[in-house]
Amino acid sequence: MALIGEWIRRLGYLLRRRAHEDDLRREMEAHRALLEDSRAFGNTLRLRDEARDAWGWTWLDDFAQDTRFALRTLRRSPGFTLTAVVTLALGIGVNIGMFSLVNGLLLRPLYERPDEVVGVYSRSTSPPGEFRGVSYQNYVDLREGTTDIFATLAASSTVFAGLDVGEGAKRTLASGVTANYFQVFGLPLALGRPFTAEEEWLGADIRVAIISYPLWEQRGADPGMLGRLVRINGEQFAVVGVAREGFTGTGIPGPEVWLPLGAHDSFRTTGVSAGRPFGGRDEHELTVVGRLRAGTSSETVAAALATVGRRLEQAFPAVNAGYTLEMSAPWRLMFIPGPGSGAVTASIALLLMIMPAIVLLVACLNLVDLLLAREQVRRQEMAIRSSLGGGRGRLIRQLLTEGLLLALAGGAVGLFLSRWATTALLASVRPVLPVAVSLPDLGLDWRVLAGTVGFSLAATLVFGAWPAWAATGRAVVTDLKRHVGEDGHRPRGVRIGNALVIGQVALSLLLLSSGGLFLMSAISAATADPGFRLDGGLLVEVDPSLAGYDEARGRQSQLALVDRLRTVPGVEAVTIGSGFPFTSFGDSRSVAPAGAADAQSRSVGAVFSVIGRDYARVLGLPMLGGRDFSDAELASGSLERVAIVDDALAEGLWPGEGALGRLIQFTDEEGPGVGQPIRVVGIVPAVKHSLGNPRPFPHVYVPLGQHYESAMTLQLRVVDQEAERAMLATVARVIRSVDERVPVLRVETWRDHLDAGLDVWLYRAGARVFSAFGGIALLLAVIGVYGVKSYVVSRRTREFGIRIATGAHPRALLWQVLREGGRITAVGIGIGLLLALGAGQLLQGFLYGVDRVEPVVLVTAPLVLLASSLLASYLPARRATKVDPTVALRSE
């Protein structure tokens, strides 16, 4: 308490400072006047300073004074100031850019008071660990059993849906939610109202929707949007609300539309229970999220959840036995599964921040260079100030204030640069994402601003501390007597400068070669051999369910398309299959030998595809054994279940024995026909399914007749391979003529498909980001080399003058300077190569088709560096040869 009072008094003093000082002056004068011998009073000025110190604001005065002085000094050397600010802007800018990304994706809370929001998961107890969703009926019991704990407990189920965009439909994420869903997050809607309890009732089928802010913007950001219709999976939904900007629900990415759970049957076409009415107790489809009542301890919650879990187990043992309810933080990133943990988030953030931190380090080394050179010029100033009674601490503070001003200016400019860079990065993500989603806001917030100030402060310490220390710690008397630049021996600044340049070159090489590795990955990913023939291949993605078709009608529509496309002139062959290599979604099955006692442990994970006639032929895969599916098998209702497997799967199941004619089973199958063995009738070569995994992944193919999948890909091979792109428009037109309602999600050549995929994009993005960072570091290193060399040449003007006067050839001088520049660059490259090898080791997991020791990169990057650095020393070197001996000798 006493301390708070003291601070209030101090602040009061600060605010009414002039009056206070006036009081003090007046009373001291009055006192002095009363004394017979006024000397007995003491030194008035010193005493007044001491009295003022009592209030503890001296530092602020000093700081203000330092700032004013620093501004003056910096204004007097605009060249230095500009270089320093630009250097720092680049260094700090990349850090802010990456940090805004990290902030938006990982740190910034997605909703109000995030600690109160928790997810509830159903977890298997035997064997322990496996998570599943919560069924609607279980959710309702849970909600009713925990009203004293949760202020709101909501549930959602996110599915893919087709959103009508005028010409056909595009695939998007849609989320069926309970009426109280938006209430959990404590954020009001931007427009309209949340869903009502009537709309949530199962089977109510009231067709209303809340759309995301970006979707609303795409539709013209019209305030009159409410009441308009949007078409989802061919059904009309009336818009009743628009979510807030940046709202993504519990995780990233978020859906584009929210629909009431009561209308679930109208939009859900995929998932475990597609086609059956939603809401059975055994359909564990919902994600549950709730807001705790304020002050509820996690022990209370765990206990209450366990109680409800036990009750559900006892009441409905058939579906709930062996499952308990647990609480955890909601999953933040959809593509990093598992309940979000702070430690994971922190380590991802840290990893992402390493690269820009290195760039900032290079920038700081540059600044040290600049400041050390400047220090030489300012030695006299420092000497004078120090002899006039400026203490070392005070002088250091002065220099650091200058540094801080530079860093803050750099930070401010960097902030602008980074806004632009993150916008560009986000814009490049959207087109390659396979579905339309809501991404969080990456805008400014206090974290980014605090980050900017933090980066500036850190930079100031890194680049400012040592030069300030060095500049003030000199024998001042000798400096006063000496003239600027008059040094008998080789100045210390040059040696230090060389060391700094070596550091910069090494770090730049590290970034450049990492960029090179990603670039190579991008190239080899784009040109990778997928295991099948790409030439003349086209693919068309359709999903009749997005037009609201049921299985019978969808199947009919798919087959009609295949038949019609076969007749198009120029098309050599057509087939159909669920999934296609390098698409982002794939179904999978655990395959085991049928009837094996240890089926679970012998099972092999395989990509599961439903295929039509000629699939292998169209992809250019030879039959390694057996036969293609027969017409009977392709039609529905065939007798025996059959499958074609690839050699990777055959080898996994029966190593070295061959699989043809043997029986397999899917150990993770649900629904009708479970356990019925499947005969392997054909063997095909393996194809790759994703780039991340360089080895072919096992595949199992089943005939169209035995499994229905609404999202299918039509594969075409055209006769004229040169004109494959020209065929795209024809194909799209033909499909629309067959059935206008079926949305065509994608029409492209196989080559473009691979090239534009998310896989390749990831490597490209890595290459782009690393190359940009490497490029900036290179630029900074070149500026560093140039600065040091210029400085050396200017310091040695006299030496060069004398040598020219005594007959040295200018070319010899040129070579000497270049050689010295080359030498330090070579040392830097040597160290940099070691760093690059280390980085390659670390990055290996992220690279594709590239060795961690990649000769092309390890030769090219150093050459680029060497060439740039020689160029940077060439300019000062030329200046050395132009020295006029008479001028040089007189100049100092």
Added chain:
Amino acid sequence: MMLVLRVLTRQPMHGYAIAQHIHQLSAEELRVEEGSLYPALQKLLVKGWVKAAWRQSESGRQVREYRITSSGRRQLEAEMTEYRRTARAVGLLLDEA
């Protein structure tokens, strides 16, 4: 500082008067620069142990008068107790030696 507080317990007074009082109380033993009273007074103000206000003196001059606050009295009390204890301990030590 303790002395200043002690002097102010009698009555509120201005800087010159405080200096005179300390002078007399210490039987002219303590002689310091009188001006050094002011940094001390400022510290007391920061701590909130005294308050200051301008007032017309009997002789008609404007003087800045200092008045001890209740927290100042408590502080003085505490410091006196501490001082006495130390003095007694030192006294005991000296007697024994």
